[in-house]
Amino acid sequence: MGGLFYLLGIIAAVWVIYDVWSQNTRLTDTEKLIWTICAIFFSVITAIIYYITQKR
Secondary structure (H helix, E strand, O other), X not given: OHHHHHHHHHHHHHHHXXXXXXXXXXXXXXXXXXXXXXXXXXXXXXXXXXXXXXXX
């Protein structure tokens, strides 16, 4: 069961990093860097916050 959460965390981090750097053109480079660092350390929480604040 722990492996599933680990995999979910990796998928969430990769999605946020990909979306920030390739799709979201409104963000500055500094904001992109902050989102990337947050995605690495707090992957699932960052993905939820990113979806709520940036994708709507």
